[in-house]
Every structure is written in structure tokens, then in C-alpha cells.
Amino acid sequence: MADDEQCLDVNQKKFNDDGFFILRDCLQEDTTFKLTQGYERVKPVYKKIHQHANYDQRGDGVCHHIIIFGFPFLSLLDSLPLTLLTKLLGGPCVLNSFSIFDNNHDVYVRNIHQDSKLNYLPFPAMLNVLIPLDTFTSDIGGTYILPKAKMNQAMPDSQTFFKTAELLLPKQGDMLFFDGYLWHCAGENITNLPRRAATLTFTRSFIKPQFDYCRALGYDFCLSLSENAKQLLGYNARVPSQLMDWYRPLELRFYQRDQY
Numbered sequence: 001m002a003d004d005e006q007c008l009d010v011n012q013k014k015f016n017d018d019g020f021f022i023l024r025d026c027l028q029e030d031t032t033f034k035l036t037q038g039y040e041r042v043k044p045v046y047k048k049i050h051q052h053a054n055y056d057q058r059g060d061g062v063c064h065h066i067i068i069f070g071f072p073f074l075s076l077l078d079s080l081p082l083t084l085l086t087k088l089l090g091g092p093c094v095l096n097s098f099s100i101f102d103n104n105h106d107v108y109v110r111n112i113h114q115d116s117k118l119n120y121l122p123f124p125a126m127l128n129v130l131i132p133l134d135t136f137t138s139d140i141g142g143t144y145i146l147p148k149a150k151m152n153q154a155m156p157d158s159q160t161f162f163k164t165a166e167l168l169l170p171k172q173g174d175m176l177f178f179d180g181y182l183w184h185c186a187g188e189n190i191t192n193l194p195r196r197a198a199t200l201t202f203t204r205s206f207i208k209p210q211f212d213y214c215r216a217l218g219y220d221f222c223l224s225l226s227e228n229a230k231q232l233l234g235y236n237a238r239v240p241s242q243l244m245d246w247y248r249p250l251e252l253r254f255y256q257r258d259q260y
């Protein structure tokens with residue numbers, strides 16, 4: 001894993017300058033293969049849930065918060081460069097969301113959008129990590145991102161956006177890091193091929209995640225996981241709902257003292 005000092009500094013600099021960078025060849029083939037297999041296995045369950053909830057068709061094939069299905073999705077947490085994530089966010093961080101989807105139809109991530117609206121904090125309000133499960137090409141659709149220097153609070157019209165944005169084509173095994181404040185979108189897929197990707201977002205640990213992963217997975221189960229997995233799932237930054245939990249001895253507190 002590219003967590004050595006020099007690599008951290010190079011990536012941090014690129015992130016400060018442009019708001020994004022690609023970490024090359026940092027995931028083993030087996031990891032992306034298992035994520036893809038897991039996604040294809042779980043997709044029919046989401047199809048039923050989406051039908052039942054009358055969910056927007058543009059969300060077909062999007063498996064939100066797929067990590068609550070456990071392995072192999074949970075194993076990814078141990079392959080993430082936690083030191084780098086912590087450095088980019090400027091302090092302890094947690095998973096905010098974890099979805100897998102296929103850009104094989106007019107999926108809503110093709111809309112030009114931001115995942116965070118804040119750019120005035122002394123750290124990124126949200127950090128996105130996109131993991132291609134199929135190597136991106138311009139035919140199956142890359143990721144378009146507006147670099148920091150060209151950013152504006154107002155959404156650019158699509159003509160301006162596609163003229164100014166960078167087209168990024170991460171490969172299977174890479175991870176694309178970007179500030180959720182940047183305008184971005186998935187490119188069109190003009191083939192019949194799948195273009196699957198896992199999209200994870202991270203925030204500092206005092207910011208509310210989109211889903212209560214620890215409650216969904218069970219506190220006892222989370223306790224059995226690695227330190228990195230526990231941290232990212234928010235186990236060290238849980239919110240008590242009973243006074244006896246609030247008054248626990250320091251080392252057993254739901255919200256640990258080192259989370260800020």
C-alpha cells in the first residue's frame with residue numbers, strides 16, 4: 001500500500017492543487033473480483049427493494065450502503081490507505097457512504113453534481129474514493145471532474161463543464177480520490193459492456209454518516225473486526241441513546257476521546 005511518507009506528500013500536494021488524484025495499482029485483482037462478484041449476487045435483492053419502494057429508475061442497479069451485506073464488501077476496509085485518508089481529511093475519519101453501481105444505463109450519477117456543498121472548512125467536508133471494478137475507458141464512460149482552479153459554487157452548464165472538466169480513466173486496481181465539493185459526473189457508456197464502480201465517501205468522524213453501519217452490522221460483530229474497519233465503520237464515534245451507555249468507563253465509551 002502506498003502509505004509511505006513521500007507518496008503521502010505527493011498525493012497531498014496534487015489533492016491541494018487540483019482536488020483529485022489517482023492512486024495507481026493499489027488494490028489486488030482478487031479484491032476487485034470479489035467486490036464485482038458480491039455486487040452481482042446482491043443486485044437482485046436491491047431490485048426487489050427498489051420495486052417495493054417505487055424507487056427512481058435512474059437508480060436501477062445502484063446498491064446503496066452495500067457494506068451492510070458484510071463480506072466481501074467489509075474486507076475492502078482493510079485494503080484502504082487509512083493513513084492517507086486521515087491526512088487528507090486532517091483528522092480521524094469515518095465512512096459516510098459505500099455504494100456499488102453499473103453505469104450501463106442512464107444512471108443518475110451521469111448528472112453533473114457535487115456530493116458536498118461546503119468548501120470553507122479548513123479540511124474537505126467530504127472525500128470521495130471511486131474504485132473502478134471494470135477498467136474505465138472513454139467508451140464505457142470515465143469520470144469527468146472540474147479541477148479546483150476552475151471551480152465555481154454555481155453549477156456550470158453542461159457545455160462549459162464538458163469543455164473544462166478533466167476526463168479521468170482509472171484502471172481496475174486503482175483508486176480515484178477527489179474532493180466531494182468538485183463538480184463531477186460519470187461519462188456516458190456508449191457500449192453494451194458493464195462499467196461497474198464502488199463509490200465510497202469519507203468525512204471527519206464528528207460528521208453524521210448517511211447510514212448507521214455499526215447498528216446495522218451489530219456492535220458485537222463490529223467489535224470483532226480490525227481496528228481500521230472499526231474506525232471506518234464509526235464504531236469509535238457512535239452516538240449513545242441511553243444514559244448508562246453515556247456513563248460507560250472511558251475505554252468503553254461510544255464516542256471515544258480521540259475522535260474529533
Ligand SMILES: O=C(O)CCC(=O)C(=O)O
Pocket residue numbers: 103109115128130142143144184185186187197199
Ligand atoms: O462513476 C463516476 O464516474 C462518478 C461517480 C459519482 O458521481 C459519485 O460517486 O458521486
